[in-house]
Amino acid sequence: EAQVTQNPRYLITVTGKKLTVTCSQNMNHEYMSWYRQDPGLGLRQIYYSMNVEVTDKGDVPEGYKVSRKEKRNFPLILESPSPNQTSLYFCASSSRTSGGRWDEQFFGPGTRLTVL
């Protein structure tokens, strides 16, 4: 089954304790991305990756790191989490044709993070 998986689904942690949220896709997609979703603010892009070893900042990258060492995996790293990073996080992947047209983004089930 084609899917994007995220782990963990739920996480409660404390300020400053480093954490990693994993994301994996089995569709051989070049493009992967991380978003956070907050009430009243919608979905905001944190980082994206056009292909292996290629990553770039989205609209809200501060406090986050990513890596893309393999095509299927795109982990999100919070080196020193703070309470303002409490949010619902989504990973997504897609193929992307040339010419600027966006293909379907396949989203993972989400990770609900609480930073105390």
Added chain:
Amino acid sequence: TQLLEQSPQFLSIQEGENLTVYCNSSSVFSSLQWYRQEPGEGPVLLVTVVTGGEVKKLKRLTFQFGDARKDSSLHITAAQPGDTGLYLCAGGAVGSQGNLIFGKGTKLSVKP
């Protein structure tokens, strides 16, 4: 900062009514997408519109892309309780490589 403004933010209607959701920007977009999200799940793609003036129909849902590719609308005819959810528009502005922008969403509730 490129923005996609969605309206209305909330919409509560009775089964059988029609509704329209709008997605507007001052930027030109290479394409626009509409997603639907249910509680506890990730968004799921409904449609992608690419050409200015394009109209796409998906059963009772009609999607339109503005001639100037700066706006889009979603019209639902004879809404049903199963249409309840969060509707999101998303797009990449012309010239952007991987930066996908989402509107804040329209939360639709259709009461039986």
